[in-house]
Amino acid sequence: MNKKLQKILCIIFLIFFIVWSATGETIVKPGSWHTIRWGETLIEIARHYSIEPSRVAKANNIFDWNTIYAGSTLWIPGNEMIKVYIYKVKKGDTLADIAQQFNIDMWEIAGLNNIYNMNLIFENQTLYIPVSK
Numbered sequence: 001m002n003k004k005l006q007k008i009l010c011i012i013f014l015i016f017f018i019v020w021s022a023t024g025e026t027i028v029k030p031g032s033w034h035t036i037r038w039g040e041t042l043i044e045i046a047r048h049y050s051i052e053p054s055r056v057a058k059a060n061n062i063f064d065w066n067t068i069y070a071g072s073t074l075w076i077p078g079n080e081m082i083k084v085y086i087y088k089v090k091k092g093d094t095l096a097d098i099a100q101q102f103n104i105d106m107w108e109i110a111g112l113n114n115i116y117n118m119n120l121i122f123e124n125q126t127l128y129i130p131v132s133k
Helices: 003-022 042-048 053-059 095-101 106-112
Strands: 025-028 032-035 073-076 081-088 126-130
Touching: 042 053, 042 073, 053 073, 095 106, 106 126
Parallel strands: none
Antiparallel strands: 025 081, 032 073, 081 126
């Protein structure tokens, strides 16, 4: 390969890397809890969350898929890869302000970061902000 072609490929790679890294990091969206309703099966629950039943069983130490009980809770592991910005909370930030800054719903930020009290974020806390589609 000649030097000119190497330089061109290097420049293309650098441009690609800069554009890709500007969109942030890729993470697995965190899982969630599911309360089992009467009549639900492990397979139906897994299908609802688009995940393999074996992953749900393994995450909850279930060896017999037929022994789940209404009212119990299951951990549903995350299975979706998403792009995120990593944001460090500054003094005076609110979740609503951060959501507005990134043009995204604050409930989406809260869900991704397992925040249950919208008024309780801390300075220097790291938040994952989903990249808009």
